[in-house]
Amino acid sequence: MKTFFNRRPRGGVLHQELADQALLRSKVDPKWTEEDPWRVLRIMGEFVDGFESLADVGKAITVFGSARVEPGTEYYRLGEEIGKVFAQAGFSIITGGGPGLMEAVSKGARHNDGLTIGLGIELPHEQGINEYVDLGIDFRYFFVRKTMFVKYAQAFVALPGGFGTLDELFECVTLRQTSKIQQYPIVLVGHDFWDELIGWVRHHLVEEGMVSPAEASIIQVVDTAEEALYVVQNTLPKTL
Incomplete structure (x- = not known):
């Protein structure tokens, strides 16, 4: 793993086996005990x-969101606004450090004197740490990176995203549900994007008894950066 400051441009495709792949690969050779x-x-x-x-x-x-969102789009501008309002409120901003909404949030925070932290991950198609990150750390293992996302944040904000965003979001929800972490706020931004997912959770998981109404209420949905900040500031323990 490498720790670095400011932008470290990278690119290209990794041809060697990644650390996560090697760890999780099914072992048929008894010599695996010499490696693990x-x-x-x-x-x-x-x-x-x-x-x-x-x-x-x-x-x-910690802010989660898609790496595939282009600058100048509605979601990108929303990401910039999230970074801006939370930086102005005195929060450091932790993201996955990559492009898309991670870049947007970092940009909004950097332009408002916020500390930006990017937790990168080794992938087959490397994304690189974006130029708006002040402190960047490269990880080989997803589960180590996820620990850092959770350990050093007092709130979690999810912007629109794909499988990675959903994975990170529900990891935080499960940790709260099981009291593995404190009752820190988890906020989704964008009713148009998230409401059908929340409706599915309530219609199936709650109504069929797999999740309690209280557990479903762990997740809150808002539309704007200011609303997200309001929820976080009014949910955090007063000692923080």
């Missing part, structure tokens, strides 16, 4: 590096 115990040391190193790099972050939110 050593891999634990690399994983431990990623945790240590992440903890050391982020220890002094202070009050922060």
